[in-house]
Amino acid sequence: MTHPLYGTTAVAGVGLRQFKRGASPLPERSLLVEAILDACLEAGLNPAEVDGFVSYGDDKNEPVRLMGDLGTRRLAWSASVFGGGGGGIAGAFGLAASAIISGQAKAVIVFRALAEGASGRMSAAVMAHHLNDHLLAAGLVSPAQMCAIRAQRLFKHYGVPQSIVEDLVRASYHHARNNPDAVGFGQDFDIAALRTSRWIAEPFRLFDCSRENDGAGALLLVSAEHAQDLAKPPVYLLGCAQGTEAGWGDLLENDADDLYATGGFRPVARDLYRQTGLSPADIDCVQLYENFDAQGVMSLIDHGFCTYENAAEVIRFDNLIAQGGKLPVNTAGGNLAQGFIHGIGLPIEAVRQLRGESANPVSGVRTCLLAGGPGAPTVSSAIFANKVL
Amino acid sequence: MNHRLDGADAPYWQGLETGRLQLPRCASCRRWLWPAGHRCSTCGSIGMVWEERPLRATVYSWTRTWHRFALTEALDLPYVSIVAEIEDCGIRLMGRMDDASPDDPAIGEAVVGRIDRTRVGDDAIPTIIWSRAA
Numbered sequence: 001m002t003h004p005l006y007g008t009t010a011v012a013g014v015g016l017r018q019f020k021r022g023a024s025p026l027p028e029r030s031l032l033v034e035a036i037l038d039a040c041l042e043a044g045l046n047p048a049e050v051d052g053f054v055s056y057g058d059d060k061n062e063p064v065r066l067m068g069d070l071g072t073r074r075l076a077w078s079a080s081v082f083g084g085g086g087g088g089i090a091g092a093f094g095l096a097a098s099a100i101i102s103g104q105a106k107a108v109i110v111f112r113a114l115a116e117g118a119s120g121r122m123s124a125a126v127m128a129h130h131l132n133d134h135l136l137a138a139g140l141v142s143p144a145q146m147c148a149i150r151a152q153r154l155f156k157h158y159g160v161p162q163s164i165v166e167d168l169v170r171a172s173y174h175h176a177r178n179n180p181d182a183v184g185f186g187q188d189f190d191i192a193a194l195r196t197s198r199w200i201a202e203p204f205r206l207f208d209c210s211r212e213n214d215g216a217g218a219l220l221l222v223s224a225e226h227a228q229d230l231a232k233p234p235v236y237l238l239g240c241a242q243g244t245e246a247g248w249g250d251l252l253e254n255d256a257d258d259l260y261a262t263g264g265f266r267p268v269a270r271d272l273y274r275q276t277g278l279s280p281a282d283i284d285c286v287q288l289y290e291n292f293d294a295q296g297v298m299s300l301i302d303h304g305f306c307t308y309e310n311a312a313e314v315i316r317f318d319n320l321i322a323q324g325g326k327l328p329v330n331t332a333g334g335n336l337a338q339g340f341i342h343g344i345g346l347p348i349e350a351v352r353q354l355r356g357e358s359a360n361p362v363s364g365v366r367t368c369l370l371a372g373g374p375g376a377p378t379v380s381s382a383i384f385a386n387k388v389l
Numbered sequence: 390m391n392h393r394l395d396g397a398d399a400p401y402w403q404g405l406e407t408g409r410l411q412l413p414r415c416a417s418c419r420r421w422l423w424p425a426g427h428r429c430s431t432c433g434s435i436g437m438v439w440e441e442r443p444l445r446a447t448v449y450s451w452t453r454t455w456h457r458f459a460l461t462e463a464l465d466l467p468y469v470s471i472v473a474e475i476e477d478c479g480i481r482l483m484g485r486m487d488d489a490s491p492d493d494p495a496i497g498e499a500v501v502g503r504i505d506r507t508r509v510g511d512d513a514i515p516t517i518i519w520s521r522a523a
């Protein structure tokens with residue numbers, strides 16, 4: 001039997017506003033309103049008809065406060081995925097779809113907005129969600145350090161060659177170079193800049209870390225039938241899974257030994273593939289949340305694209321780029337080089353890629369995996385497609 | 390330090406205050422449990438007993454921090470944080486390492502601990518500082 005999430009809802013519009021960190025010309029909530037208006041405009045849907053909202057990562061913009069600006073007539077449903085990091089980003093689509101399928105809402109905006117003036121540094125906010133005296137005493141106060149300590153095990157215990165993260169970074173900048181909306185637009189990225197950038201927390205240097213931006217992103221999800229009547233070609237949600245399982249979580253570094261150097265996606269990927277009947281071979285491109293490049297590698301491994309043993313054969317620049325690669329990753333530049341509004345740029349690129357609007361189009365693309373924030377106590381992933389396969 | 394007495398791990402902090410490492414195990418099936426909780430996930434029993442463990446461990450993983458993050462103002466840069474797997478119980482604890490040697494810590498390397506404090510704002514949090522075992 002087909003899973004209820006399979007192809008029953010679709011993204012009908014997207015909106016993205018992005019600025020340098022601390023440089024937003026508008027207040028955070030106004031940025032969000034603009035992104036939502038853009039998403040509705042693309043779809044040809046009156047923003048007053050949006051009746052549901054969902055976010056993740058402790059977004060501070062409670063939807064009821066958007067009603068005035070959007071002219072909302074009826075706020076029927078609002079929710080947020082638990083978790084302070086980007087782990088919940090894909091899960092937000094599953095939640096939105098559940099609301100639509102069950103008749104609780106008809107037009108749901110999935111969003112994330114972040115401006116330093118209103119929300120402070122994102123990395124600090126994520127960490128404040130998790131901080132406790134065990135971490136403080138060890139001097140471990142940032143996502144960079146928590147992910148670094150996991151990355152050490154990936155490289156030093158499992159022997160994954162550290163050089164492969166460079167290929168992921170290079171592919172991200174390669175894609176950003178062609179994308180006018182990316183922070184890395186038009187720039188040549190010299191890998192020596194990564195190798196010689198200052199240490200943050202070993203094994204991470206500055207350019208191993210994602211950049212924070214001010215901005216907001218919004219995606220409009222409606223039923224698949226409704227999407228047929230709207231302006232843009234529908235991008236269908238084929239499946240979504242979130243959470244974790246025993247052995248992984250908020251465990252003060254006591255995750256199961258065989259899971260410690262993962263992104264935490266094994267149960268999520270397993271359920272997502274089971275739910276959709278798809279496998280890694282069916283995925284034409286990946287929008288990969290990489291808070292840090294090593295965690296991006298773990299996420300690709302967790303999702304079955306490679307193993308600790310053969311990671312270096314798969315995670316190669318030529319294989320990761322849209323122009324001829326078998327596993328195109330982060331075709332807008334990703335969190336590293338497109339910009340980082342807590343990952344919301346990734347599903348937006350998934351939609352643009354599947355519509356054929358990407359700055360780095362993947363030839364013949366049908367499916368796109370969205371992998372949420374790796375290393376979080378709960379994570380999520382989703383698969384989108386431009387046809388219901 | 391009162392907020393450290395509010396959680397299920399209060400005996401851990403009380404132990405460090407008196408110079409001892411105390412860790413919890415299930416009163417029924419004896420499984421070591423960390424983070425400290427209320428109910429054993431293996432056998433379902435409620436009730437922990439706290440037992441003292443020697444400050445001996447192996448390095449499970451580590452990072453050396455070079456960037457001045459907020460809340461680390463009292464620590465000299467760079468400093469090494471480790472995840473230490475405590476001998477004979479498998480519980481992993483986060484701590485810091487004396488970094489007198491320029492060598493990187495090695496995963497699996499034996500370390501011994503002493504109890505010191507980490508100043509964060511007005512607080513001084515009891516902390517295990519690990520050194521390479523002689």
Ligand SMILES: [Zn+2]
Pocket residue numbers: 415416417418419420429430431432433434
């Ligand atoms: Zn028990």
